[in-house]
Amino acid sequence: MKTETTPEEARADLPIHSVAVIGAGSIGIAWSIVFACAGINVRICELDDTRRDSALASAESLLSEMEGAGLLSQATAGILERMSVWEELSDAVSGVGYVQECVVEDVDVKRELFRQLDQLTPHDVVLASSTSTIPSSKFASDLPGRARCLVVHPANPPYFLRVAEVVPAEFTSPTAVATTVSILKRAQIFSVHLNSEIEGFALNRLQGALLREAYCLVQDGVISAVDVDTLVREGLGRRWSVIGPFTTSELNTRGGLRQHSEVLGPVYARLGLERGHENPWTPDTINTVAKAIEQNLPFASWEENVRQRDHAMIQIASRLKGFDNPLVQCESE
Ligand SMILES: NC(=O)c1ccc[n+]([C@@H]2O[C@H](COP(=O)([O-])OP(=O)(O)OC[C@H]3O[C@@H](n4cnc5c(N)ncnc54)[C@H](O)[C@@H]3O)[C@@H](O)[C@H]2O)c1
Incomplete structure (x- = not known):
């Protein structure tokens, strides 16, 4: 029977004070809001000048509306103070305990980015990808630090839909999964654990099943597209x-x-x-x-x-x- 806690397992229980979010598109901004609302410092990395310049304003606009609707437990200004924006990847990941990658859905871009992240961060820092469809074994399998790589796929937008799919590859360590689940819990995101990598993961497979039938019904002339949306919005969605x-x-x-x-x-x-x-x-x-x-x-x-x-x-x-x-x-x- 195992009695001793390894240093890595002990680290999984340590609170993470800062995370890096790579990419300031809609998902990157959304994750930044989720983590900053949970009291965690967020270091955002964005290559594009325009997006980098507008990242905090985008977050502020969403947070202000949420605050106005009574959805925040602290003022927007205090949450924004925990966010910073960086151009250089090495600056953004400096000192963080967790990285949430949110760049374009392109396997080559992710492979190159994970290669850099693996070199820039200690091997107990979790490297999580927000990818909607690509298993991490497709872009992280050759890395020396692959044991801390996995997918954390959010429902969009994650500050309203508080669930994410946690998808480890065969090489992902249980410690990396435990650290991930722990930080998601702190951020009040339900974790749904997938036991194996599968293209599209579970959320998009479920969504795909519904979309396949929806397109067939419209194609067969059975129902209009607007009425499909009405059935799901007012019926199934409300119940779900x-x-x-x-x-x-x-x-x-x-x-x-x-x-x-x-x-x-x-x-x-x-x-x-x-x-x-x-x-x-x-x-x-x-x-x-x-x-x-x-x-x-x-x-x-x-x-x-x-x-x-x-x-x-x-x-x-x-x-x-x-x-x-x-x-x-x-x-x-
Ligand atoms: N949009 C959704 O509904 C949704 C839902 C869940 C997950 N996702 C996944 O999240 C990821 C991001 O999606 P998005 O819709 O925000 O994409 P997006 O294209 O809007 O944003 C990506 C951002 O990453 C930046 N970027 C690209 N390479 C970079 C790099 N090397 N370093 C720093 N920044 C870089 C781009 O300039 C851009 O601003 C994708 O993998 C996507 O599949 C999307």
């Missing part, structure tokens, strides 16, 4: 703001998810076949999913669980009362 699709199946059907899969599994399998996908839900997988959901929501309390879902929906509805969505008017024009 309090429960995910598996919990939806659990609570929408008397008999729970197991009953839901029995009745609707064959229907969904047929619909999939219509689109050329043959991947029916197996009894084993249904059992795995049901057991996971029932752990949080015991089936014996099904009626109470449904009441809690309704309670959550009522709270959302009451917060959205009077919400005038400017984008909906644009959609119907």
Whole structure:
């Protein structure tokens, strides 16, 4: 049995006081806000002069609006004081405990940047990529310090959608993962752990499944594009703001998810076949999913669980009362 804590594991528990964010596009600015709001100093690196000059103003504009809406626990000015902008990569990463890379989605650009980051930082500094689709083994596998490289893919924008996918490569150390989860927790971001690298990770695969069907429905002339958006925005999306699709199946059907899969599994399998996908839900997988959901929501309390879902929906509805969505008017024009 392992009894001693290695220096690296001990370091994973140490608070990180400053991070570097590389790239000041929309994702870089968003991560900077998330970390600075959590009390962490953020050193932003941006190559482009115009973007570098406007980075703090972009952050200030978003933070001020969030402050006006009562979303910040401290004043914008105090949060901005923790942000600095740098041109040179070596200056930006000096003394940081964690790096969040947010440059263009180009594997060659990321490979060259990670090569430099690996040389410029001690090997216990985590190097996380925000990439939406590229596994870190495609750009970090040859590096001497590859054990601290991984993907931390945020939902966009991360200051509102507080979840990120943590995707280690085979070579990523458990310490790097633990440090990452710890800093995300401090920044109030839920971590979703992927057990293996897969192109598109999970979030974009889920989004892709919905988009594939949406495009097919429009292409087949079944529904307009605007109505697809309305169905998701007013229906699925509203419900998904309090429960995910598996919990939806659990609570929408008397008999729970197991009953839901029995009745609707064959229907969904047929619909999939219509689109050329043959991947029916197996009894084993249904059992795995049901057991996971029932752990949080015991089936014996099904009626109470449904009441809690309704309670959550009522709270959302009451917060959205009077919400005038400017984008909906644009959609119907
Ligand atoms: N946009 C999204 O919805 C979204 C969501 C999640 C993750 N991501 C991922 O986040 C990353 C950034 O996305 P974005 O939309 O902010 O991109 P973007 O193109 O808007 O911004 C990238 C920035 O990085 C800068 N840059 C490029 N190379 C650099 C370098 N070597 N050093 C410093 N700065 C450099 C560019 O000048 C630019 O300002 C991508 O990998 C993307 O896939 C994007």
